[in-house]
């Protein structure tokens with residue numbers, strides 16, 4: 101993978117997460133180029149990470165072996181239509197990280213590009229703890245699939261899927277999921293503040309509890325999550341009361357509903373864009 105030229109079109113939250121994770125994992129900044137509509141995010145990326153920057157998307161296309169498309173789904177068609185397709189050749193692989201745009205639709209947005217990968221990452225990529233689901237068109241060689249996989253593996257775990265519908269499942273279970281956990285922590289921080297802790301102390305309490313729980317999950321892959329939960333829950337104790345309150349509020353059903361809503365939105369988006 102080292103040595104491949106990697107270009108990013110769009111330098112927003114997600115591209116920044118991947119680029120910073122890549123550079124911090126040792127990927128050569130000289131082999132990375134990033135374009136964006138406005139200049140400020142580019143300047144910051146160049147200053148902090150030393151990557152090449154441009155406001156010309158065609159310059160990214162010309163430079164790169166792998167072109168990561170990291171613009172909003174709403175504008176993907178316009179951005180691709182404006183590229184100089186004479187710069188596209190068979191050696192280039194296009195990797196879209198946009199939610200809700202299927203491989204077949206991407207192919208119609210830039211017909212000159214034949215080799216496509218869809219990747220669905222999440223923002224923890226910025227700290228090397230990302231989770232990315234991937235799928236490729238059949239004509240992407242094993243070598244190029246490996247390169248795309250390695251690119252995302254530089255910033256976390258990867259999971260190749262066989263059916264494209266599973267990418268929407270990846271969105272629901274991992275792409276959008278950091279926001280679910282942040283919402284939960286926000287609510288906990290707020291209640292800890294109501295109990296009299298300062299904003300900072302409340303954050304320390306909840307973030308350390310989350311971090312410890314996450315480490316326990318990862319350190320005990322053969323232990324069911326339900327067992328980890330039960331180990332905290334003393335009979336007749338405090339945790340049991342808190343969990344009973346979540347159950348009475350139908351938290352598990354609410355989580356299912358929220359994940360289904362993410363999938364449904366991804367399906368809707370695939371008809372809209």
Ligand SMILES: NC(=O)C1=CN([C@@H]2O[C@H](COP(=O)(O)OP(=O)(O)OC[C@H]3O[C@@H](n4cnc5c(N)ncnc54)[C@H](OP(=O)(O)O)[C@@H]3O)[C@@H](O)[C@H]2O)C=CC1
Nearest residue numbers: 110111112113114136137138170171172173197198199221
């Ligand atoms: N955020 C997340 O957690 C995840 C996002 N995604 C996907 O990643 C993609 C990007 O999302 P996100 O990073 O959150 O969005 P952002 O809005 O943060 O980033 C999009 C970037 O695209 C730039 N842009 C707009 N028009 C052009 C153009 N014509 N040429 C080049 N750059 C352009 C914008 O520039 P400007 O600053 O000038 O507006 C902006 O910096 C989306 O498709 C989303 O579905 C996937 C997984 C997770």
Ligand SMILES: O=C(O)[C@@H]1CCC=N1
Nearest residue numbers: 199222271275276277
């Ligand atoms: O909210 C979104 O649409 C994007 C995709 C997954 C996370 N953010």
